[in-house]
Amino acid sequence: MPVPERVVTAAPPAARSARMTIAVLGATGMVGSRVIAESVARGHRVLALSRKPGGGDPNVTPVAVDVGDPEAVHEALAGTTAPGTAAAGVTATGTTATGTAAAGVTATGTTAPGTAAAGVTATGTTATAAPATGTTPPRPADAVILSVRTFPADREFLVGATRTVLDAAARLGVRVLVIGGAGALRSPGDPDLLVADNRAYVPDEYRAVALAGTAQLRTCEAHADADWVYLSPPAELEPGERTGRYRRGTDTLLTASDDGRSWISAEDLAVAVVDEVENPGTERHITVVHRPST
Numbered sequence: 001m002p003v004p005e006r007v008v009t010a011a012p013p014a015a016r017s018a019r020m021t022i023a024v025l026g027a028t029g030m031v032g033s034r035v036i037a038e039s040v041a042r043g044h045r046v047l048a049l050s051r052k053p054g055g056g057d058p059n060v061t062p063v064a065v066d067v068g069d070p071e072a073v074h075e076a077l078a079g080t081t082a083p084g085t086a087a088a089g090v091t092a093t094g095t096t097a098t099g100t101a102a103a104g105v106t107a108t109g110t111t112a113p114g115t116a117a118a119g120v121t122a123t124g125t126t127a128t129a130a131p132a133t134g135t136t137p138p139r140p141a142d143a144v145i146l147s148v149r150t151f152p153a154d155r156e157f158l159v160g161a162t163r164t165v166l167d168a169a170a171r172l173g174v175r176v177l178v179i180g181g182a183g184a185l186r187s188p189g190d191p192d193l194l195v196a197d198n199r200a201y202v203p204d205e206y207r208a209v210a211l212a213g214t215a216q217l218r219t220c221e222a223h224a225d226a227d228w229v230y231l232s233p234p235a236e237l238e239p240g241e242r243t244g245r246y247r248r249g250t251d252t253l254l255t256a257s258d259d260g261r262s263w264i265s266a267e268d269l270a271v272a273v274v275d276e277v278e279n280p281g282t283e284r285h286i287t288v289v290h291r292p293s294t
Helices: 030-041 070-078 155-172 204-221 266-278
Strands: 006-009 021-025 045-050 060-064 143-146 175-179 190-194 228-232 236-238 245-249 263-265 285-290
Touching: 021 030, 021 070, 030 045, 030 266, 045 070, 070 155, 143 155, 143 266, 155 175, 155 204, 175 204, 175 266, 204 228, 228 266, 236 266, 245 266, 263 266, 266 285
Parallel strands: 021 045, 021 143, 045 060, 143 175, 175 228, 228 285, 236 263, 263 285
Antiparallel strands: 006 245, 245 285
8 A cells, every 4th residue: 555645844953863884876966966965964974986986075075986896885884995995996987967767877067867876877987086185984884875877878787786786785684775767657647657668757858768768677686685765856857946845755756736846846856865865664675756935
């Protein structure tokens, strides 16, 4: 039986959970960077895992990691990789963009219908980051957030990266929150029609990316040992205002009550992500949408 959607407002600092170490893969993308900012603002430590992680905040430990290397990912999540160094060659580069969640794409300076989450595409470049000054020593992750997308669609990379992270997290006994795509959701009013197959939300040029996100969810569902939750953004996702308010549902696309759009700001998506990490629910597949102030 579907779990009723609910209205959420970010809790005040005093009501939040104890300080955690949160690993974010895809740390420099549109969503990943905002998840880091939200986590740090709430007093958490962050392991920022990406091809070229930045430093500067004492509560953020940057680590360059090849998400396709199982041992490198395990070392990074276990907190055994030195800050600012590469656990292995990094083979992902990201195009950040505003746009749509259904496709899960990000492309700088453009607004496209249907993407969500930070985009990452394989390149074969090996990169190392200079050791960051003033960062805290690495600590084992208490939770893992996977925020990578590919555009053009690279289903093999996305599924492989997801499986690698789930495997490493299962070995360490930590929960994974996968920021996926809206394509894996059911269409409003037609539960048998996935959003990935619904042209009202996903234009033809983004369908392959949306289907890759659906394959990513199936990868999670097939992993018997991992503790995971898959968060699908609404159909539109772009930088905007942090209000701390949103509506939360399960596996069906939500629309905003004020204008009927299926959208949320990247800032409020980050609020929802950290809320879920701090206070995990029981549902495996969830979604959120913008909630107006009145």
